[in-house]
Amino acid sequence: MHPWIADRTTTFDSSGIRKVFDLAAKLKDPINLSIGQPDFDVPDEVKEAAIEAIRNGKNSYSPTQGIGPLREALREEVQAKYPHEDRDVFVSSGTSGGLMLAMLSMINPGDEVIYMDPFFVMYPALLKMCGGVAVPVDSYPDFRLDVEKIKAAITPRTKMILVNSPANPTGVTATASELKAVAQLAAEKNIAVLSDEIYSRFFYDGTFASPASYNDQTIVIDGFSKSHAMTGWRVGYVHGPSEIIRTMLKIQQYSFVCSPQPAQWGALRAMEVSLDGHIEAYRRKRDFVYSALADCYEIAKPGGAFYMFPKAPTDSGEAFVEQAISRGLLIIPGNIFSARDSHFRISFAASDEQLKQGVDILRSLAGV
Known part of the structure; x- marks a missing residue:
């Protein structure tokens, strides 16, 4: 290793998802069900x-906290949902930027952070960057948010419970009662709740719920990347107790500086754009893929996001993904998101034709 490279960079690897993307670039016309972003384009009104x-x-630079009109529109929306006495909001450089700022603002070396396994790949890497200790809680086979498992994982070093619903990679959505139980447990134990809600608009069954409804100290990360296909625009937002928000802004000032100003004006327009047609289309895609695979794979039916996390019909999820790739189908091995190597992730954010081709290959690989 080069002598100038910091030790902290050796505690985690490059994202395995990026490795699959690199592989996709080498294949001719792959059936790509690996992508973690919508297959529709940014709405024209937002572009304009x-x-x-x-x-x-x-x-030019915007204020670190975001342009005034966008921040005010977000504040009104947040206040309507969560009329807490002390809740502020700012615009972050994407939701990934918001997650990093939250970790740097709240996690000291040795602090423990609980989250469910499977998990979004960024969580353990961010924790290691700031010296935190990851405490993944096994949620197999149904991937539910189990308050009893979380309670059993709490120690005197527990600083935060990190919640992600709808979840990446499973698509599973926590129920209001599950979120309430976790939120109340955190309040009782004086533990922070960080809620990653980037897929909140991709919610297919019932009504979206947030732990912020049950715990006024919850810090929420959300944004426009997934909902409006603005993944490259880097506009997220964070809301929570004002002192936490001020600390995150202090770090943003010396790191990301601000979210790109033109993109923020686009995000302001995005708040007025209806997503109903896209959400309905993704509900239909979810139903098609689930019904096509449920008889030959063990799958927890996703209630949101645009992912499924089936169990591989072989001993190794990674080996199964290699078989799929040899057939021209790009999917993601589950061990990128988990301590287990038993599942794989499908993204149904793809055209109907790609989904049909992918489903046919997966049924063939299952021996159907």
Whole structure:
């Protein structure tokens, strides 16, 4: 290793998802069910708002906390949902930026953070960057948010419970009663709740719920990347207790500085754009893939996001993914998201034709 490289960088590897993306670039016309972003484009109204901002000279730094109109619109939306006495909001450089700021603001070396396994790949890496200790809690086989398992994992070093619903990679959504139980447990134990809600608009069954409804100290991460296909625009937002928000802003000032200003004007317009057609389309895609695979794979039916996490019909999820790739189907091995190597992730954020081709290959690999 080069002598100038910091030790902290050796505690985690590059994202395994990126490795699959690199492989995809080498294949000719793969059936790609690995992508973690919508297959539709940014709405035209949003594009035009950003273009207008650029043409009108809104190309400089914005205030660190975000442009005033966007922040005020977000504040009104958040206040309507969570009328807490002390809740502030700011615009982050994507939800990934928001997660990093939250960890750097709240986690000291040795602090423990509980989250469910399977998990979004960024969680353990971010914790290691700031010296935190990851405490993954096994949620197999149904991937539910189990308050008793979380309670059993709490120690005197527990600083935070990290919740992700709808979840990546499983698509499973926590119920209001599950979230309430975890939120109340955290309040009782004086533990922070960080809720990653980037897939909150991709919710297919019932009504979306947040732990912020049951614990006024909850810190929420959300954004426009997935909902409006703006993954490259880097506009997220965070809301929570004002002192936590001020600390996150202090770190943003010396790191990301701000979210790109033209993209923020696009996000302001995005708040007025209906997503109903896209959500209905993704509900239909979810139903198609689930019904096509449920008879030959063990799958927890996803209630949100655009992922499924089936159990591989072989001993190794990674080996199964290699078989699928040899057939031209790109999916993600489950061990990227988990301590177990038993499952794989499908993204149904793809065209209907790609989904049909992918389902046919998966049924064939299952021997159907």
